[in-house]
Amino acid sequence: MRPNRAWFDSWPAVRLLVVGLVVAAAGMLVQYASGVDYPTIPPGPIISLAAAALVAFGPWRWAPVVGLAVAAFISIGGAIATIAGNGFTPQLSDPGAVGGFAGTLVQIAGLLIALAAGVVAAMPRVGYRAATPPTTSPAGPRAAS
Numbered sequence: 381m382r383p384n385r386a387w388f389d390s391w392p393a394v395r396l397l398v399v400g401l402v403v404a405a406a407g408m409l410v411q412y413a414s415g416v417d418y419p420t421i422p423p424g425p426i427i428s429l430a431a432a433a434l435v436a437f438g439p440w441r442w443a444p445v446v447g448l449a450v451a452a453f454i455s456i457g458g459a460i461a462t463i464a465g466n467g468f469t470p471q472l473s474d475p476g477a478v479g480g481f482a483g484t485l486v487q488i489a490g491l492l493i494a495l496a497a498g499v500v501a502a503m504p505r506v507g508y509r510a511a512t513p514p515t516t517s518p519a520g521p522r523a524a525s
Contacts, residue, residue, distance in 0.1 A: 391501065393444075393497045393498075393500035393501035394435060394444050394497075394501045396493060396496075396497035396501075397432075397435055397444055397447045397448070397451075397493075397494055397497040397498045397501050398432045398435050398436045398447070399490075399493065399497075400451065400490045400491065400492070400493030400494025400495070400496075400497055400498075401428045401429070401431055401432035401435070401447055401450065401451060401490065401494050402428070402429065402432050402490070403486060403487075403489060403490030403493065403494075404424075404428050404451070404454065404486075404487050404490030404491045404494060405424070405425040405428040405429045405432070405490070406425075406486060406490070407482075407483045407484065407485070407486030407487030407488070407489070407490055408422060408424045408425045408428070408483065408487050409422075409425050409483075410479055410482060410483030410486060411479065411480055411483035411484060411487065412425075412483075413479065413483075414477070414478070414479020414480050414483060415479070415480070416479075416480045416483065416484075424454055427450055427453075427454070428450060428451075428454065431446055431447045431449075431450035431451075432447065434446055434447070435447040435501075444498060444501035444502045445498075445502045447494065447498050447501070448494070448495070448498030448499065448501070448502050450494075451491055451494035451495050451498050452495065452498075454491060455491045455495060458487075458488075458491075472484055472485075
């Protein structure tokens with residue numbers, strides 16, 4: 381049985397979340413390829429691409445929340461690393477090192493896109509809620525108030 385993916389096709393914020401995560405991963409890979417200090421196996425792109433795949437191919441309505449959480453986690457980690465002195469500052473302060481500079485800008489742009497789209501994609505669908513009938517308590521409408 382094929383899962384219903386109509387919500388993915390009809391909700392642009394979910395698609396934009398996937399694009400943002402993939403762009404952020406591409407930026408991290410550009411930095412890695414240009415010699416920026418990363419671990420031997422960089423976890424950021426792997427986690428970002430796994431979250432993008434989960435959001436894109438997962439049949440669950442909560443999948444965009446995972447994408448938003450990953451984008452927030454990577455963004456907060458980058459901010460903490462920058463404050464500690466070994467984050468984005470060295471790459472952004474030297475535009476002559478084109479790979480590190482461009483990769484950092486691409487990563488930041490992808491994360492900003494993923495964060496903004498993730499917030500919208502993770503919100504409950506207003507149209508979905510409006511289409512469902514209101515529920516009343518078993519004791520009647522007065523017991524609810």
